[in-house]
Amino acid sequence: MTITLCDKSTINAVDWQRLSHLLAAGGLNQRPLQQVEQAWRNNTFCWFGYHDGELVATARAISDLTWASYVADIVVSPSHQGRGYGKQLMTDIVKTLLPFGKLFIYSVPEKTGFYQQYGFRFLTTGMVCATAESLFKLEQSGYIR
Template structure:
């Protein structure tokens, strides 16, 4: 498997990226929304194999205080091959120098990120557009 990594947005097929998130499966992320969020992210990485997008992720960062790693997606046929580890390692390295690096994980995947040095926060809180749905999917605690 020869993987080519890039951070350029110039050649991204936003429909292909949207399809990657759907297959990962990380939900329906419309191409135009992905273009906006990746364009507004300081760091981003895309992995290709034979011209096919197989992994993607990004980090919102302010340059000093906080970098927030999110939207990590690996094509199911490529999961378990070390791409997730490589993607997280690259985004963490790009984020070095920030006072804190925060990561938002899919419930049940916390162990994977713990192997990269991430620890569960005790004070994190969130407001979701769909609070009930977020609770049902395990992202928010019912209080």
């Protein structure tokens, strides 16, 4: 079974309310609708996965199109997981971005094993700078020590 994957050229047809709900359902927290749209529109690459016309998967990436790309917010609706949609999405992401150099990913802790299947490795030098409140939340969620 496959999903229909669309790229950023279809961004004007996106149902931002549905995308926001998809992120929250996938464990990536509820976010303000306007910021969700702004984030996706400001990325170099976007993926939108549809099953029978319903948005069930998404991802986004920023890239310098030369040395590095950063992938974020990869999610498949929980009701559509286990059907190979995540694999289809990740295969397309890696195929699209790897020609532009290294791929970096920000993953929820419990999904790192999934990304390792696609060649992702842990960094020993990854770091983050954020407000004290954001750092506290990241620490509480298991992202940083």
